[in-house]
Amino acid sequence: TQLLEQSPQFLSIQEGENLTVYCNSSSVFSSLQWYRQEPGEGPVLLVTVVTGGEVKKLKRLTFQFGDARKDSSLHITAAQPGDTGLYLCAGAIGFGSGGSNYKLTFGKGTLLTVNP
Amino acid sequence: DADVTQTPRNRITKTGKRIMLECSQTKGHDRMYWYRQDPGLGLRLIYYSFDVKDINKGEISDGYSVSRQAQAKFSLSLESAIPNQTALYFCATSPGREQPQHFGDGTRLSIL
Numbered sequence: 001t002q003l004l005e006q007s008p009q010f011l012s013i014q015e016g017e018n019l020t021v022y023c024n025s026s027s028v029f030s031s032l033q034w035y036r037q038e039p040g041e042g043p044v045l046l047v048t049v050v051t052g053g054e055v056k057k058l059k060r061l062t063f064q065f066g067d068a069r070k071d072s073s074l075h076i077t078a079a080q081p082g083d084t085g086l087y088l089c090a091g092a093i094g095f096g097s098g099g100s101n102y103k104l105t106f107g108k109g110t111l112l113t114v115n116p
Numbered sequence: 117d118a119d120v121t122q123t124p125r126n127r128i129t130k131t132g133k134r135i136m137l138e139c140s141q142t143k144g145h146d147r148m149y150w151y152r153q154d155p156g157l158g159l160r161l162i163y164y165s166f167d168v169k170d171i172n173k174g175e176i177s178d179g180y181s182v183s184r185q186a187q188a189k190f191s192l193s194l195e196s197a198i199p200n201q202t203a204l205y206f207c208a209t210s211p212g213r214e215q216p217q218h219f220g221d222g223t224r225l226s227i228l
Contacts, residue, residue: 009156031214042120042206042219043159088159092214102214108158
């Protein structure tokens with residue numbers, strides 16, 4: 001069972017277009033992280049959202065955490081070829097005594113291609 | 117120099133062989149992780165370690181074993197490799213609970 005559903009799986013757009021990537025779950029997360037991965041490299045953290053309803057901006061990227069902390073979205077404005085890559089969301093869930101530890105569960109990723 | 121270094125970067129081997137993938141880090145983080153990445157399946161956790169004396173199975177640990185030789189070193193072994201273990205393997209570190217994970221550049225493993 002996939003805990004985190006990411007959509008779309010593939011997205012190919014022209015430079016200058018806007019796009020939104022979604023990350024959905026039936027589980028509540030204590031926090032959610034977004035990563036970007038380029039070919040031949042490991043994922044690199046873009047942002048962490050913690051509070052329900054939180055919105056964070058990173059230049060042309062806007063990240064939102066759902067009010068119930070079950071979902072998140074990544075919106076890119078005026079996409080550029082340099083935005084091309086695999087975008088991964090990862091939700092943190094506590095476990096153990098009092099939730100003292102946590103695990104990250106990753107979505108399957110959205111492969112974005114921005115054509116010049 | 118990379119903070120999280122994985123060796124080898126690429127490996128092709130035959131079914132039944134024993135393989136070790138190594139990970140070393142200079143970030144001083146206590147927590148280390150091994151993931152595999154497959155097309156369409158995303159990143160799946162194999163093993164994780166919160167300190168040198170703490171090793172835990174992830175969601176897909178069957179067929180794998182790990183060793184945490186020091187705070188900075190965490191190795192992954194495939195005792196008898198099989199073709200469905202062909203994948204991209206990543207090591208990651210983090211400084212603590214819910215902190216971002218820092219990934220190596222991966223090992224591409226092909227088992228024939």
